[in-house]
Amino acid sequence: MRVRLKRFREGRFFTEELEIDVPEGSTVLDLLFRIKEEVDPTLSFRSMCRASICGTCSVKVNGEPKLACNTKVKGEEITIEPVDNARPIKDLVVDQDPLFFRLRQGLIRVEPRGEEVKVYPKDLLKTERASDCILCGICDSACPSLVEDRKFGGPSLFTKAYRILEDPRNRGLEESLRRLVDFNVQSCTHCNNCNLYCPKGCMPERWITLIEGMLLKRGYIQRKTEDFGFLGF
Ligand code: SF4
Ligand code: SF4
Ligand code: FES
The missing domain is CATH 3.10.20.30 (Beta-grasp domain)
Structure with a gap:
């Protein structure tokens, strides 16, 4: 060969x-x-x-x-x-450090409630796909928005974040959401490259859409009206 x-x-x-x-x-x-x-x-x-x-x-x-x-x-x-x-x-x-740097910067982790929390199979279903993420960075490598906007968190960060946000043991939901504002979730163009190439079928773009909805609903970000100028739409 x-x-x-x-x-x-x-x-x-x-x-x-x-x-x-x-x-x-x-x-x-x-x-x-x-x-x-x-x-x-x-x-x-x-x-x-x-x-x-x-x-x-x-x-x-x-x-x-x-x-x-x-x-x-x-x-x-x-x-x-x-x-x-x-x-x-x-x-x-x-160099894979930028991904781990963004995860550290966003403090993407569970803040324990300090009391016993029962987690049922139905709770785990919501985050089943996002939990399969192995942080291989393939989605980030195929993401055009990360090239255009270095402040964008990228599909791997939002996939990891979604699992934490939906974890019933996390007492820091609002704080985690507020921290995610800095990662420009609305820079995602929903091109689906991340969904296409993720080797674990994690569907990052789906979690980005849901996180954007959570941030909009709470008024942490405003609905975007302008287009993605750099794509020439
Ligand atoms: S490609 Fe899939 S498994 Fe790899 S970092 Fe992205 S979401 Fe995680
Ligand atoms: S859907 Fe969004 S996060 Fe996924 S590759 Fe496209 S721009 Fe990047
Ligand atoms: S060697 Fe571990 S994912 Fe390929």
């Missing part, structure tokens, strides 16, 4: 072409390990669990952001690149 690998070294990208034998059923992560073990031990990429749980192995495969560990290698050719919207560090490794 022909492998086209876009790598970042010493301030520039370059593309390397390799011919590799790939056993049937291999994942993109298996392929990367094969290259590292048999061709170039200096190749850098991230991975831990190999089971779609840790969220570290995001890369672009044939132009689409994917988890390397749950994407099967198919066909005669493959192109593997670092994900978009993130500062490249080395080869396929990008």
Whole structure:
């Protein structure tokens, strides 16, 4: 199989072409390990669990952001690149700190009530999909609004936030909502890229819409009247 690998070294990208034998059923992560073990031990990429749980192995495969560990290698050719919207560090490794910085900045966490709270299965149903988020950052890498508005929290932050907002053990709902005002929820263009590429089916755009509704209802933000000028609507 022909492998086209876009790598970042010493301030520039370059593309390397390799011919590799790939056993049937291999994942993109298996392929990367094969290259590292048999061709170039200096190749850098991230991975831990190999089971779609840790969220570290995001890369672009044939132009689409994917988890390397749950994407099967198919066909005669493959192109593997670092994900978009993130500062490249080395080869396929990008800087994921901005996402964690935004989560810390927004204090996206449960404020315990200090008393026993019963949580029923019906309560968990509301946040089932958002709870599946593994913070892989794939949705952020595919989000055009994050490029245009660096204050926008991004789909991963709002997905995480929704789970916290709807958690019956959280006594800080209003405070959490007020903090979310700074993350410009209305910068979302509802393009659905995040829903399309999320490898866990978390549907981030749906939670963004619901959070915008919560903020509007309480008067923390006003209904937006202008369009997204940068898209030329
Ligand atoms: S919402 Fe999906 S794509 Fe976004 S960080 Fe979570 S798991 Fe990854
Ligand atoms: S729907 Fe909103 S959050 Fe999702 S990728 Fe598009 S602009 Fe970004
Ligand atoms: S290695 Fe953990 S999600 Fe891919």
